[in-house]
Amino acid sequence: MLELRDLHKRFGDVVALDGCSFSVEPGMLVGFLGPNGAGKTTAMRTIFDLVRPDRGEVTWNGAPIDYETRLGFGYMPEERGLYPRMRIRQQVTYFAALHGMGRADAEAAATRWLTDLGLGDRLESKLEVLSHGNQQRVQLATAMTHDPELLVLDEPFAGLDPIGVEAMAGILSERAAAGTVVVFSSHQLDLVEDLCERVVIIDGGSVVLEGTVSGLRSGSPRRYIDASVASDAEWWLPLPGVVVVAADGEHVRLAVDRNVDVGAAFRLAETAGTVRHFSFEPPNLSEVFREAVSPG
Amino acid sequence: MKTLRIIRLIAWRDFWERFATRGFQISSAVIMIIVAALIVVPWYVEGAAPSWTVGVTGEVNPDLQAAIEAAAPEEDTSVEVVTVTDGEVEQAVRDGEVDLVVDDGELITSPGADPTMLATVAAVVGGFRFAEAAEGAGLDAAATAELLAATAIEVTELEPEEGDDGNVGAAFIASILLFMAIVFYGQWILTGVVEEKASRVVEVVLGTVRSHHLLAGKIAGIGALGALQLVVIGITAAVAGTIAGTLDVPSGLGSVAWIVMLWFVLGFAFYATAFAAAGSLVSRIEDAQNAALPLTLLLMIGYFGAAFSIEGDNPVLQVMSLLPPFAPVTMPVRMAAGTATAWEIVLSIALMVVATWLLVRVAGRVYAGGLLQGGRKTKVREAWTSARG
Numbered sequence: 001m002l003e004l005r006d007l008h009k010r011f012g013d014v015v016a017l018d019g020c021s022f023s024v025e026p027g028m029l030v031g032f033l034g035p036n037g038a039g040k041t042t043a044m045r046t047i048f049d050l051v052r053p054d055r056g057e058v059t060w061n062g063a064p065i066d067y068e069t070r071l072g073f074g075y076m077p078e079e080r081g082l083y084p085r086m087r088i089r090q091q092v093t094y095f096a097a098l099h100g101m102g103r104a105d106a107e108a109a110a111t112r113w114l115t116d117l118g119l120g121d122r123l124e125s126k127l128e129v130l131s132h133g134n135q136q137r138v139q140l141a142t143a144m145t146h147d148p149e150l151l152v153l154d155e156p157f158a159g160l161d162p163i164g165v166e167a168m169a170g171i172l173s174e175r176a177a178a179g180t181v182v183v184f185s186s187h188q189l190d191l192v193e194d195l196c197e198r199v200v201i202i203d204g205g206s207v208v209l210e211g212t213v214s215g216l217r218s219g220s221p222r223r224y225i226d227a228s229v230a231s232d233a234e235w236w237l238p239l240p241g242v243v244v245v246a247a248d249g250e251h252v253r254l255a256v257d258r259n260v261d262v263g264a265a266f267r268l269a270e271t272a273g274t275v276r277h278f279s280f281e282p283p284n285l286s287e288v289f290r291e292a293v294s295p296g
Numbered sequence: 297m298k299t300l301r302i303i304r305l306i307a308w309r310d311f312w313e314r315f316a317t318r319g320f321q322i323s324s325a326v327i328m329i330i331v332a333a334l335i336v337v338p339w340y341v342e343g344a345a346p347s348w349t350v351g352v353t354g355e356v357n358p359d360l361q362a363a364i365e366a367a368a369p370e371e372d373t374s375v376e377v378v379t380v381t382d383g384e385v386e387q388a389v390r391d392g393e394v395d396l397v398v399d400d401g402e403l404i405t406s407p408g409a410d411p412t413m414l415a416t417v418a419a420v421v422g423g424f425r426f427a428e429a430a431e432g433a434g435l436d437a438a439a440t441a442e443l444l445a446a447t448a449i450e451v452t453e454l455e456p457e458e459g460d461d462g463n464v465g466a467a468f469i470a471s472i473l474l475f476m477a478i479v480f481y482g483q484w485i486l487t488g489v490v491e492e493k494a495s496r497v498v499e500v501v502l503g504t505v506r507s508h509h510l511l512a513g514k515i516a517g518i519g520a521l522g523a524l525q526l527v528v529i530g531i532t533a534a535v536a537g538t539i540a541g542t543l544d545v546p547s548g549l550g551s552v553a554w555i556v557m558l559w560f561v562l563g564f565a566f567y568a569t570a571f572a573a574a575g576s577l578v579s580r581i582e583d584a585q586n587a588a589l590p591l592t593l594l595l596m597i598g599y600f601g602a603a604f605s606i607e608g609d610n611p612v613l614q615v616m617s618l619l620p621p622f623a624p625v626t627m628p629v630r631m632a633a634g635t636a637t638a639w640e641i642v643l644s645i646a647l648m649v650v651a652t653w654l655l656v657r658v659a660g661r662v663y664a665g666g667l668l669q670g671g672r673k674t675k676v677r678e679a680w681t682s683a684r685g
Contacts, residue, residue, distance in 0.1 A: 049503075050499065050503055050668055067506050071505075075503040075504075077496070077503065079499060083313070083492075085313070086313060098302060098306075098501075098504050098505060139500075142500060
């Protein structure tokens with residue numbers, strides 16, 4: 001289990017982490033969310049001792065993390081970086097060996113991973129001649145070839161095309177299913193909603209919301225009504241605390257209190273005109289996110 | 297054990313990735329060719345048989361050419377005798393048409409002419425004139441030959457004596473070699489560090505291993521490659537010298553080889569650490585040279601200290617040879633010349649080791665902090681305080 005406990009870090013006048021705490025159980029795929037500058041990258045870097053917190057600690061299975069433990073982790077930093085002039089199989093083999101794999105095992109695993117990632121015919125290419133997307137795949141292989149217990153990826157989906165996103169998502173779920181602790185940050189909230197069991201939302205250097213995706217959605221004090229009604233009337237006005245989130249012709253999306261009388265709402269719509277569509281749902285993850293991080 | 301394994305892996309990568317580049321192979325080949333050429337070409341040029349052009353005014357004595365050739369100390373010396381018009385003697389010498397002109401009892405030649413040639417021609421011409429005069433005085437041929445034989449003087453030039461002179465020369469070569477090797481391979485460390493920081497791969501590496509693993513591996517790998525190149529150059533020089541048969545190096549060089557090796561290891565460990573710290577403070581190759589300038593200057597001060605003191609031991613050299621930044625290029629000179637006392641040698645090595653240990657602590661921390669700082673340039677103080685202790 002990975003645990004970040006009460007992390008504080010300041011860079012000059014900037015407070016990057018302000019009491020950030022959360023924990024991740026094995027076999028779990030966790031999305032780490034937050035607006036730009038919220039402290040996601042700093043928090044991730046503390047796990048790898050790339051930033052030393054002013055206060056607080058990071059533990060793995062209850063013990064502080066030393067470098068030998070860290071050899072069993074995998075990390076894909078936000079600022080991607082590998083040796084530009086090194087051949088990719090050699091490069092992935094090198095990092096796997098640094099993480100403690102034997103030379104032959106490391107090379108076999110590097111070949112397998114790179115082939116799985118669609119780079120089977122580029123094994124002897126230098127990194128610098130590959131496209132951006134392919135370099136990203138090599139970076140992922142570097143983080144995973146040694147079969148880490150903990151995999152931390154900072155914005156793994158940034159810059160990938162839809163096929164690449166799908167492949168990356170598949171690999172991350174597969175690793176989590178195999179028992180790896182997987183933590184990744186992302187701004188693509190729809191993707192996170194589909195992919196993750198748990199999310200941690202950080203803002204201003206501390207965790208503002210944490211839990212399962214369904215729990216966070218249903219725990220929200222708001223609900224959303226999507227309705228298409230053949231009427232020009234603003235039939236929703238009698239609903240208490242209603243806000244129009246979006247309107248497009250007949251279709252409206254309404255934010256309401258979660259205790260609203262759904263039956264009464266439906267009857268209002270029905271009275272106004274023919275109801276072609278009516279749904280009552282908790283907020284999606286993007287809405288949960290905005291509620292959590294927007295001021296007030 | 298894990299630590300050693302990691303350092304070995306890093307060292308091997310730094311060694312191999314540089315070794316396998318075309319740039320390294322080509323530059324090594326070029327250096328080898330230059331070294332071989334420096335040894336072989338002078339031998340080849342010197343080895344060619346001398347050829348002298350002797351001008352004479354008036355009639356040419358038909359025996360003169362054969363006589364000079366026979367008298368020349370070097371076999372295969374070819375002599376050409378030509379007539380020079382009386383009024384054009386000086387012009388002919390100045391234009392290089394002839395090497396010298398024999399004008400009656402006078403030899404006219406250009407400044408700096410080969411003394412062997414002058415002596416040989418003077419002796420032969422003198423002999424001819426003597427024979428003529430003897431004949432004019434009525435001496436018979438046998439008496440003339442006897443008298444002539446008595447004027448012949450054999451010159452024996454001694455081989456240079458083995459000893460201090462040879463060692464001082466060797467020491468001088470040692471200090472040049474050490475200075476160049478430390479600066480040159482120090483640049484490799486510098487660019488290696490900057491490249492890792494510029495490509496941001498350092499984030500991945502330091503997310504895996506500790507900064508001192510990376511530092512130690514890099515110094516070991518690049519140091520080993522540098523040492524290998526030095527040895528290959530040394531072997532090239534030895535082979536070329538053997539082929540040429542006239543390896544014109546000071547005789548003490550063999551005995552100072554171990555001094556060079558010792559001080560290469562000590563000096564490289566010290567300066568490589570400092571170069572790594574300097575490299576960690578910048579993010580672009582263009583800024584690397586500026587960051588390393590103070591280090592190169594320190595080495596140059598030491599080198600010039602050694603170069604200007606080559607004539608003999610003096611207090612400045614004595615003090616410099618004890619101080620760690622200068623010792624790697626000054627102490628070997630004194631050791632090779634035999635002017636350093638045992639306690640001075642022990643003290644300078646001890647100070648060097650202590651200084652390297654301290655530098656690894658200080659520069660190692662600057663390196664660790666500098667590597668993970670963004671931005672174009674990092675101040676030493678920022679790197680130090682941000683470093684993971």
